[in-house]
Amino acid sequence: MPYKIKEMRLKQNMSQEDVCKAADISRQTLSDLESGRDVNTTTQTLIKIASVLGCKVSDIFCT
Numbered sequence: 001m002p003y004k005i006k007e008m009r010l011k012q013n014m015s016q017e018d019v020c021k022a023a024d025i026s027r028q029t030l031s032d033l034e035s036g037r038d039v040n041t042t043t044q045t046l047i048k049i050a051s052v053l054g055c056k057v058s059d060i061f062c063t
Contacts, residue, residue, distance in 0.1 A: 002062040006034040008053045023048035 009019055016034075020027045025045055032039040033049075043057075049056045 003033050003060050004062050005030070005049060005053070005060050008055060008060060009034075012053060014053075019049065020050050023052040024048050025049070 016027055016030050020030050046057050
């Protein structure tokens, strides 16, 4: 499932490392989500990322 995480992260002038530290997730997970790799992630991970980016979970999904 495609996400807009990278686009939103760059608008916030945040690095992958910034997001990973703040969301307490691995850089590999974030990289996989940003690149569109087929990744099995949890709702909690998406909630953490959305919180760090200051948006709703639904905002990070590509439509």
